[in-house]
Amino acid sequence: MFTIWGRLNSHNVKKVVWATVEAGLEWERHDIGGQFGYTPEYLAMNPNRLVPTIQDGDFTLWESNAILRYIADQHARHLWSGDTQTRAKADRWMDWQFQFADAQREAFLQMVRVPEGERDKAKVEKGAQATSAMMAILEETLASQEWLSGKDFGIADIPMGTYTHTWLTLGLDRIETPHVRAWYEKLKLRPGFKYVTIPLT
Numbered sequence: 001m002f003t004i005w006g007r008l009n010s011h012n013v014k015k016v017v018w019a020t021v022e023a024g025l026e027w028e029r030h031d032i033g034g035q036f037g038y039t040p041e042y043l044a045m046n047p048n049r050l051v052p053t054i055q056d057g058d059f060t061l062w063e064s065n066a067i068l069r070y071i072a073d074q075h076a077r078h079l080w081s082g083d084t085q086t087r088a089k090a091d092r093w094m095d096w097q098f099q100f101a102d103a104q105r106e107a108f109l110q111m112v113r114v115p116e117g118e119r120d121k122a123k124v125e126k127g128a129q130a131t132s133a134m135m136a137i138l139e140e141t142l143a144s145q146e147w148l149s150g151k152d153f154g155i156a157d158i159p160m161g162t163y164t165h166t167w168l169t170l171g172l173d174r175i176e177t178p179h180v181r182a183w184y185e186k187l188k189l190r191p192g193f194k195y196v197t198i199p200l201t
Contacts, residue, residue: 002027006051007034012064013052014196015162019068021192023076065094072155079155090149090156097159103130111170128172142179161187165196
């Protein structure tokens, strides 16, 4: 059994659950982190006080995008296909997603965790500008290719697909991104995407 440890209102857990569905694995998940806290048993597996962590048989792994690569390599090679250069081009978007998460973090915290009347508008605006600048890069890329992974949906589409959902639904001022929206509408049709839409609060 493939086991996922982590609360489903975490971006990083959403990514892993989605990839697990894409791989067609039988899986189970246990709430941990955030409002659920951390048990000594969990911290023995992952001392970082972060989620997710996975167990695949007797193999344990943490760090969400490392987990995605493992799932693709071990269980779903169709998500991680092509020659070395094709995979590298896809892989860069998985690292790029962490930069996007950093750009969005303060605005996300203000919009999701802070009551409306207490929000720091400067932080929200800064996050809106930073994420729009990065989305312009994504928009340019998707104007010339159908998926971030290349010609087919793949592992690189999952991290930014997860964060794009938040960007589009967070209530920030946004630039127009028709190619990003077209890509996003295709992502919404994938069975595992339903886990991305679970509220983040």
